[in-house]
Amino acid sequence: xxxxxxxxxxxxxxxxxxxxxxxxxxxxxxxxxxxxxxxxxxxxxxxxxxxxxxxxxxxxxxxxxxxxxxxxxxxxxxxxxxxxxxxxxxxxxxxxxxxxxxxxxxxxxxxxxxxxxxxxxxxxxxxxxxxxxxxxxxxxxxxxxxxxxxxxxxxxxxxxxxxxxxxxxxxxxxxxxxxxxxxxxxxxxxxxxxxxxxxxxxxxxxxxxxxxxxxxxxxxxxxxxxxxxxxxxxxxxxxxxxxxxxxxxxxxxxxxxxxxxxxxxxxxxxxxxxxxxxxxxxxxxxxxxxxxxxxxxxxxxxxxxxxxxxxxxxxxxxxxxxxxxxxxxxxxxxxxxxxxxxxxxxxxxxxxxxxxxxxxxxxxxxxxxxxxxxxxxxxxxxxxxxxxxxxxxxxxxxxxxxxxxxxxxxxxxxxxxxxxxxxxxxxxxxxxxxxxxxxxxxxxxxxxxxxxxxxxxxxxxxxxxxxxxxxxxxxxxxxxxxxxxxxxxxxxxxxxxxxxxxxxxxxxxxxxxxxxxxxxxxxxxxxxxxxxxxxxxxxxxxxxxxxxxxxxxxxxxxxxxxxxxxxxxxxxxxxxxxxxxxxxxxxxxxxxxxxxxxxxxxxxxxxxxxxxxxxxxxxxxxxxxxxxxxxxxxxxxxxxxxxxxxxxxxxxxxxxxxxxxxxxxxxxxxxxxxxxxxxxxxxxxxxxxxxx
Amino acid sequence: xxxxxxxxxxxxxxxxxxxxxxxxxxxxxxxxxxxxxxxxxxxxxxxxxxxxxxxxxxxxxxxxxxxxxxxxxxxxxxxxxxxxxxxxxxxxxxxxxxxxxxx
Numbered sequence: 069x070x071x072x073x074x075x076x077x078x079x080x081x082x083x084x085x086x087x088x089x090x091x092x093x094x095x096x097x098x099x100x101x102x103x104x105x106x107x108x109x110x111x112x113x114x115x116x117x118x119x120x121x122x123x124x125x126x127x128x129x130x131x132x133x134x135x136x137x138x139x140x141x142x143x144x145x146x147x148x149x150x151x152x153x154x155x156x157x158x159x160x161x162x163x164x165x166x167x168x169x170x171x172x173x174x175x176x177x178x179x180x181x182x183x184x185x186x187x188x189x190x191x192x193x194x195x196x197x198x199x200x201x202x203x204x205x206x207x208x209x210x211x212x213x214x215x216x217x218x219x220x221x222x223x224x225x226x227x228x229x230x231x232x233x234x235x236x237x238x239x240x241x242x243x244x245x246x247x248x249x250x251x252x253x254x255x256x257x258x259x260x261x262x263x264x265x266x267x268x269x270x271x272x273x274x275x276x277x278x279x280x281x282x283x284x285x286x287x288x289x290x291x292x293x294x295x296x297x298x299x300x301x302x303x304x305x306x307x308x309x310x311x312x313x314x315x316x317x318x319x320x321x322x323x324x325x326x327x328x329x330x331x332x333x334x335x336x337x338x339x340x341x342x343x344x345x346x347x348x349x350x351x352x353x354x355x356x357x358x359x360x361x362x363x364x365x366x367x368x369x370x371x372x373x374x375x376x377x378x379x380x381x382x383x384x385x386x387x388x389x390x391x392x393x394x395x396x397x398x399x400x401x402x403x404x405x406x407x408x409x410x411x412x413x414x415x416x417x418x419x420x421x422x423x424x425x426x427x428x429x430x431x432x433x434x435x436x437x438x439x440x441x442x443x444x445x446x447x448x449x450x451x452x453x454x455x456x457x458x459x460x461x462x463x464x465x466x467x468x469x470x471x472x473x474x475x476x477x478x479x480x481x482x483x484x485x486x487x488x489x490x491x492x493x494x495x496x497x498x499x500x501x502x503x504x505x506x507x508x509x510x511x512x513x514x515x516x517x518x519x520x521x522x523x524x525x526x527x528x529x530x531x532x533x534x535x536x537x538x539x540x541x542x543x544x545x546x547x548x549x550x551x552x553x554x555x556x557x558x559x560x561x562x563x564x565x566x567x568x569x570x571x572x573x574x575x576x577x578x579x580x581x582x583x584x585x586x587x588x589x590x591x592x593x594x595x596x597x598x599x600x601x602x603x604x605x606x607x608x609x610x611x612x613x614x615x616x617x618x619x620x621x622x623x624x625x626x627x628x629x630x631x632x633x634x635x636x637x638x639x640x641x642x643x644x645x646x647x648x649x650x651x652x653x654x655x656x657x658x659x660x661x662x663x664x665x666x667x668x669x670x671x672x673x674x675x676x677x678x679x680x681x682x683x684x685x686x687x688x689x690x691x692x693x694x695x696x697x698x699x700x701x702x703x704x705x706x707x708x709x710x711x712x713x714x715x716x717x718x719x720x721x722x723x724x725x726x727x728x729x730x731x732x733x734x735x736x737x738x739x740x741x742x743x744x745x746x747x748x749x750x751x752x753x754x755x756x757x758x759x760x
Numbered sequence: 761x762x763x764x765x766x767x768x769x770x771x772x773x774x775x776x777x778x779x780x781x782x783x784x785x786x787x788x789x790x791x792x793x794x795x796x797x798x799x800x801x802x803x804x805x806x807x808x809x810x811x812x813x814x815x816x817x818x819x820x821x822x823x824x825x826x827x828x829x830x831x832x833x834x835x836x837x838x839x840x841x842x843x844x845x846x847x848x849x850x851x852x853x854x855x856x857x858x859x860x861x862x863x
Contacts (some may be wrong), residue, residue, distance in 0.1 A: 733859060734858070734859030734860055735855065735856060735858075735859050736791075736855055736858065737782075737783060737786075737855055740782060740783055741783055744779055744783060
């Protein structure tokens with residue numbers, strides 16, 4: 069123990085620079101802010117806002133410092149990977165170590181999370197201005213952001229899991245923020261329980277990994293759990309079904325990511341999470357919660373990739389790919405038939421998360437994470453735009469009761485359009501480049517062509533449903549009750565900033581200048597504009613653009629400027645009523661779970677109840693009756709024998725005492741008389757016995 | 761009758777007279793006098809046994825008698841003191857009235 073403790077400062081000084089040593093402040097600042105806000109009284113909303121926003125500014129500043137440090141290292145041709153590890157819990161001879169890490173992946177994520185988070189915080193101070201519980205809201209929000217930042221920098225699977233669960237808790241609190249709405253309370257519970265299903269597998273994976281490698285640190289100078297020696301050990305260890313332990317653990321960790329990142333079949337909580345306030349949706353769907361699952365896979369990528377031959381893939385990555393691609397298409401299909409502005413975006417998030425997973429599975433860390441970053445920006449933009457629309461339309465969320473908002477809400481319209489084009493993947497917006505990277509990876513994937521076609525179809529659907537939504541909301545004529553109004557500057561400013569990023573961010577990862585990939589993978593980034601004209605790439609980009617155009621044109625032809633009334637059936641519903649009903653009911657997945665898992669659990673609950681009442685309750689009652697009987701026997705024994713015996717003894721003592729008391733008359737002479745009689749008797753006895 | 765037996769008989773007579781006095785008198789002072797008589801009977805016994813013992817040159821019996829007389833003097837002083845205290849309290853020396861120590 070002393071040895072381990074003694075080695076700690078040395079690790080810090082020898083391997084960590086100032087940027088890394090300061091890194092712990094990034095998650096701790098919002099958490100401390102949350103703690104202080106929790107102590108504030110309800111009316112101190114301004115203080116709460118200032119504290120939360122201030123802590124995020126601090127986090128962003130340190131994140132940018134760390135980011136610039138890693139970029140500086142990259143420019144000198146060094147891949148920065150610095151860790152600070154410290155023992156946390158000792159048992160026996162082993163210790164569980166926690167730690168944090170600074171590498172390009174963490175740096176990029178830190179900047180994204182703290183920047184988008186800061187904008188969402190600023191936006192929230194406008195959006196939640198009239199809510200009486202704004203103080204509580206900022207407490208949860210800060211804790212949420214702190215947990216995500218902690219997850220990003222953790223160098224230990226255990227620390228990552230702690231932050232992961234902290235996010236689960238805060239997402240529960242935030243989704244159920246308006247707990248007086250039964251639907252919000254139910255959605256919060258659903259989110260918590262559904263992610264818990266994945267977390268069980270995740271925890272199993274963690275325990276297994278610890279049992280095999282004896283450490284949960286990712287990187288520890290060659291002794292970490294996803295470094296070469298540990299991976300070799302895991303690969304040699306067989307698990308069930310011909311899989312190696314590495315694959316099995318990778319799949320268990322992926323199950324956790326499935327729950328958190330809303331992949332099939334655990335996506336059901338994500339659309340329901342729309343019950344929370346809109347900034348929460350933006351935070352959950354863009355910067356934090358759902359990104360955590362994707363980030364987890366990116367972080368343990370060496371484990372997922374372990375055992376792959378050169379250029380090949382592994383079982384774990386294949387599973388990731390197929391789950392991701394299926395989710396992408398599945399959610400995009402459902403999004404087509406939704407009418408709630410936030411629900412459309414929610415399913416689009418599920419779909420885009422599928423893209424990220426597929427990107428990770430087929431292309432590698434850089435491709436998946438690049439889409440994660442660009443998506444975080446434009447999805448935060450879209451959600452906050454949707455929030456602005458909802459705010460302007462007096463809390464109306466049904467797209468059929470909006471319309472023509474482009475004139476009433478110009479800033480929201482322009483920024484929202486930028487986000488929509490980025491999400492649809494129109495050149496040159498950010499989403500085009502990141503999605504194109506995934507499509508390219510899918511195109512060159514060796515195992516199968518099917519994911520490529522699935523993703524292309526998903527891209528078509530994405531363009532279609534976003535066009536449908538935008539035409540419903542911003543074009544045509546107004547179908548609401550009161551007139552709509554533009555939101556205040558505190559809400560539109562973040563939109564403008566995000567729209568800017570949705571426009572330019574893609575240029576950091578174009579095929580002509582793949583800076584992002586080069587940065588993450590640690591090699592130089594050549595600038596070769598000529599590569600765009602190479603036939604294969606050009607055709608791919610052409611196909612992608614064509615598909616997106618087809619989607620947008622089809623959407624515009626069907627929905628543009630039409631503005632049907634809310635009571636009218638949808639244009640597609642008229643054409644295909646059966647399919648429409650199937651899709652608008654979210655493919656009956658919730659209903660399927662209702663009749664399978666939930667019915668099973670309520671049946672099982674009843675069985676447990678009967679067992680409890682009859683079997684265990686009966687056993688307890690029998691023991692109770694037996695004890696009572698014994699107690700009764702004991703009592704009668706006590707009263708008759710023990711008490712009776714004592715009473716009798718006492719009585720006898722009292723009687724004899726009374727008799728003796730009579731002798732003690734207090735008259736000295738009577739005592740003397742007895743004495744004299746005794747002496748005489750003694751003398752008689754003596755004389756008698758000494759007779760010859 | 762040996763001289764020892766004669767002495768012992770006198771002492772027994774003295775003891776009996778003292779005992780009778782102590783048992784029959786009601787006056788506490790007379791009871792004390794009876795007790796003194798009994799003590800002196802005992803002293804007489806000490807002297808008689810010493811005088812007719814095989815080693816009369818060792819003055820054990822006499823020592824015992826002197827001790828006994830000293831103790832008797834002290835006892836008489838204490839006894840009379842008690843009688844005076846009780847008399848102050850009860851204005852009587854009648855032993856039948858002194859029955860407060862009964863059980």
